[in-house]
Amino acid sequence: MAVDFKENEDLVEEVLSVYSEKAKKNRKVHFGINDKENCGSCVTKSNMKSLPGVMTPRGCAYAGSKGVVWGPVKDVINISHGPIGCGMYSWGTRRNLANGEIGVESFVPFQFTTDFRERDIVFGGDKKLEQAIKELHELFPTAKGMVVESECPIGLIGDDIEAVAKKTSDEFGIPVIPVRCEGFRGVSQSLGHHIANDSIRDFVVGKGEVDDSKKTPYDVAILGDYNIGGDVWASMKIFEEMGLNVVTHWSGDGSIEEMKITHKVSYNLLHCYRSMNYIARHFEEAYGIPWVEYNFFGPTKIKESIRNIAKLFDENIQEKSEKVIKAYEPKMQEVIDKYRPRLEGKKVMILVGGLRPRHIVGAYEDLGMKVVSTAYEFAHSDDYERTTKELEDGTIITDDLNEYEFVELAKKLKPDLVASGIKEKYIFQKMGIPFRQMHSWDYSGPYHGYDGFEIFARDMDLAVNSPSWKLVKPLWKK
Amino acid sequence: MEKEEVKKIKDWMNTEEYKEKNFNRKAIVINPARACQPLGAVLCAAGFENTMPFVHGSHGCVAYYRNNLSRHFREPLAAVCTSLTEDGAVFGGQANAFEGFKNALTLYKPKMLAISTTCMTEVIGDDLGSIVGGAREKGYLPEDILAPYANTPSFAGSHLEGYDSMLNAIIETLCKKSDANENKSDTINIIPGFDTTTGNINEIKRILKIFGASYLVLADYSNTLDYPLNGEYKLYPKGATKLEDVKKCMNNRATIVLQRFSAKKTAATLSKKFNHEVRIVKSPIGINYTDEFLMAVSELSGKEIPGEIEDERGRAIDSMTDAQQYIHGKKFAIFGDPDMLVGLTSYLLEMGGIPKYVLCSNGTEEFKKEIEDLFASYSEGEGEVYINKDLWHLRSLIMTGPVDMLMGPSHGKFAARDAKIPHIRIGYPIFDRVNIHRYPLYGYSGVINLTTWIVNKFMDILDDESDDAHFELMR
Numbered sequence: 042m043a044v045d046f047k048e049n050e051d052l053v054e055e056v057l058s059v060y061s062e063k064a065k066k067n068r069k070v071h072f073g074i075n076d077k078e079n080c081g082s083c084v085t086k087s088n089m090k091s092l093p094g095v096m097t098p099r100g101c102a103y104a105g106s107k108g109v110v111w112g113p114v115k116d117v118i119n120i121s122h123g124p125i126g127c128g129m130y131s132w133g134t135r136r137n138l139a140n141g142e143i144g145v146e147s148f149v150p151f152q153f154t155t156d157f158r159e160r161d162i163v164f165g166g167d168k169k170l171e172q173a174i175k176e177l178h179e180l181f182p183t184a185k186g187m188v189v190e191s192e193c194p195i196g197l198i199g200d201d202i203e204a205v206a207k208k209t210s211d212e213f214g215i216p217v218i219p220v221r222c223e224g225f226r227g228v229s230q231s232l233g234h235h236i237a238n239d240s241i242r243d244f245v246v247g248k249g250e251v252d253d254s255k256k257t258p259y260d261v262a263i264l265g266d267y268n269i270g271g272d273v274w275a276s277m278k279i280f281e282e283m284g285l286n287v288v289t290h291w292s293g294d295g296s297i298e299e300m301k302i303t304h305k306v307s308y309n310l311l312h313c314y315r316s317m318n319y320i321a322r323h324f325e326e327a328y329g330i331p332w333v334e335y336n337f338f339g340p341t342k343i344k345e346s347i348r349n350i351a352k353l354f355d356e357n358i359q360e361k362s363e364k365v366i367k368a369y370e371p372k373m374q375e376v377i378d379k380y381r382p383r384l385e386g387k388k389v390m391i392l393v394g395g396l397r398p399r400h401i402v403g404a405y406e407d408l409g410m411k412v413v414s415t416a417y418e419f420a421h422s423d424d425y426e427r428t429t430k431e432l433e434d435g436t437i438i439t440d441d442l443n444e445y446e447f448v449e450l451a452k453k454l455k456p457d458l459v460a461s462g463i464k465e466k467y468i469f470q471k472m473g474i475p476f477r478q479m480h481s482w483d484y485s486g487p488y489h490g491y492d493g494f495e496i497f498a499r500d501m502d503l504a505v506n507s508p509s510w511k512l513v514k515p516l517w518k519k
Numbered sequence: 520m521e522k523e524e525v526k527k528i529k530d531w532m533n534t535e536e537y538k539e540k541n542f543n544r545k546a547i548v549i550n551p552a553r554a555c556q557p558l559g560a561v562l563c564a565a566g567f568e569n570t571m572p573f574v575h576g577s578h579g580c581v582a583y584y585r586n587n588l589s590r591h592f593r594e595p596l597a598a599v600c601t602s603l604t605e606d607g608a609v610f611g612g613q614a615n616a617f618e619g620f621k622n623a624l625t626l627y628k629p630k631m632l633a634i635s636t637t638c639m640t641e642v643i644g645d646d647l648g649s650i651v652g653g654a655r656e657k658g659y660l661p662e663d664i665l666a667p668y669a670n671t672p673s674f675a676g677s678h679l680e681g682y683d684s685m686l687n688a689i690i691e692t693l694c695k696k697s698d699a700n701e702n703k704s705d706t707i708n709i710i711p712g713f714d715t716t717t718g719n720i721n722e723i724k725r726i727l728k729i730f731g732a733s734y735l736v737l738a739d740y741s742n743t744l745d746y747p748l749n750g751e752y753k754l755y756p757k758g759a760t761k762l763e764d765v766k767k768c769m770n771n772r773a774t775i776v777l778q779r780f781s782a783k784k785t786a787a788t789l790s791k792k793f794n795h796e797v798r799i800v801k802s803p804i805g806i807n808y809t810d811e812f813l814m815a816v817s818e819l820s821g822k823e824i825p826g827e828i829e830d831e832r833g834r835a836i837d838s839m840t841d842a843q844q845y846i847h848g849k850k851f852a853i854f855g856d857p858d859m860l861v862g863l864t865s866y867l868l869e870m871g872g873i874p875k876y877v878l879c880s881n882g883t884e885e886f887k888k889e890i891e892d893l894f895a896s897y898s899e900g901e902g903e904v905y906i907n908k909d910l911w912h913l914r915s916l917i918m919t920g921p922v923d924m925l926m927g928p929s930h931g932k933f934a935a936r937d938a939k940i941p942h943i944r945i946g947y948p949i950f951d952r953v954n955i956h957r958y959p960l961y962g963y964s965g966v967i968n969l970t971t972w973i974v975n976k977f978m979d980i981l982d983d984e985s986d987d988a989h990f991e992l993m994r
Binding site for chain 2: 059060061064090091092093094095096097098099100101102103104120123124125126127129130131132133134142143144145146150151152153154155156157158159161162169170172173175176177179180182183192193194196197198224225226227228230444445448462463464466467468469470471472473513514
């Protein structure tokens, strides 16, 4: 298909024309037009500071550490260490589902905070932290560990949370893990993922014992699935049907006890590359465990992923895997037959975090939809390398796409659906453009796996084809 | 874990012994019903014409405020920040602020930047006065752009103080003492306070319209955070408080403050600096407080209470007496922001209900006394009021001393579920029910809404739980 690169280049140029020279120069390098011939990471610059004064979609390191990586681990207590707000705003908003009795086996639906006040800022908060951990240990004796997530002031006032963690860990006999994820560190959530991965490496990995007689060659770990709306469960179902034994899932519905024995698995299966590639690499370097990326959005990618994973194992697994693919084919065809005619050719614009802007493309394509632009909040160059091949030539790719640019691009590209987050949702809905939140699955899900695709397809259809959108213009203005 | 072991621990969490342990904690807060100052400042700024909330700090903070407010209102919420990183922590945030001003003005063309701080910029000691002054001098902030600024440290107060500080800063910046005079207009200023029930603001405006009274709502986001979907996204929807009106507000007849605890600083500025009459009323929830509010309006406007409103009152009383048998003697646990709790306590007492636990994560001794006085005026011996406690405390209370219903923001749902009681969503934030914030709690309309929600909820439960014999047509 002939692609008019020039047309999209001009369109981007127009969007950027509003900026001052300096700001324009800054932003221009974050826009690219997909060209598979070119090197992937060349498409845009990434992981750089956001412009001040614009509505960047980005969050902070704390959000990456507490909100994304550690928050879903259910048997530990996440302490938001600092003032009240950060813990309040990240309370229950990522939809990390977890099994288990709340307050005994699962601490996910809680907000624990040391609630810094002026005197803590002035005199330091180490004593308060120590006391807080003691009180939590008394009130929640079944917690298998505590994770201290630092908010901005901690790093600024020079508290020694590492010392407090060491002391209380020794005293209570559970891991107390200091995480230096102050929000001003780095340029986005992304550094928070890395910091959290490092804390897991230092305090969790390799700490558990496994009865070697119970090990099997089929033991695997899922990395980078946060069980949003039940994603982990939908994914595990497939792995188990393939004959694999999922020992642990990081970190959705996750457990620190299982994380401690992950070094005994045969393979790490990595879904969210951006947030957990660090720990996957560590397992490879320190324990020789290979890792493989996969994509469980939409039947095409699921099939590809199942085969890629099956290749790592024996014929037995490969046979079972083919059976799994075959078993779900009629169901998937049914879903596609039902929804594809309703969605064929519809245009989608995407802005999500660090994985989905490329990972969900296939699922849209399975439904006959066309991704006309995709953007990341906090991707790095290795993400862009993985992105360009997933998209048609000419697709607009943007890094740290801000609200102004997003709206202006949408005015020009006229999408039928925007797939992004809560901050963006109502902006586009006001424009009369159907929208799905693709961080939280808009309170639906799961979207992973075969079970998830059916829900994904239904949700995209109900957004795009809702009769309510046809009511935006009154009869007398039609 | 073994099921029995789990049950044993969960049972222990429901005991008096656990409650005592829970109430003894000093250092950890568990499930608080309180947000931080800058969120309140951002909300306040959203109530002014062509105003961009401008937060001095890392972008994580502003992403959180935007998320949080958008989830509640189900509306877009614009706000920008200075995107500070490590070098800002070392060298201060001035350079980012200058660049931020420039970019925000270029992209968003506001008339006013409402500047607030975060804990980071408070801790590093950035001086907003000198930053704004420097930006003016160096041309990053032209003179015609208004730039009120407020210090809103997250480690002091709550969203209430943040709202207050921003409103105060806007009034102090826009109103000149030299413009204040004794020649008062007939207009009455209304300060709603940190009130995320847009229906409340609309109800107050409706009442004042019926009075035929001229009014000015200070921080009116009832339109900007509830604007019509017609195919166009507006960064600054119409209907916000006009900046020209703010400039003259001290020369209006008087100001009625509807939330004592989220407008203290502002009220003091108006009365002390501008010698302006400020009337602080109880949030008009329930009959008595609505009556008091109407009398204040009547007195300040010099207009009789309209017959139409008296009729509304009669209908509200009718709705209460029709339904009072379903609330009388029922016990309630309520939590949320202090002014709403005072009003709600009063309403429940009017209905013969028992506000058994009134819990406020951001309450003061003054608030506590208000609630205690209310209990005393109804000779109600059962009520207990708790300040600076959280929802894990509340859970202990309702597990050891049961109540029939919980009322408060969405975060109470976990405690309500454990206690197996219904939970009426009210206050901030509401994330798990739609449109509730569009229905007023204020005024006589609010009385009917509250009565409807509470009583029908009890009736739904009665129907759900009845056996065949007791599943009756009439309730």
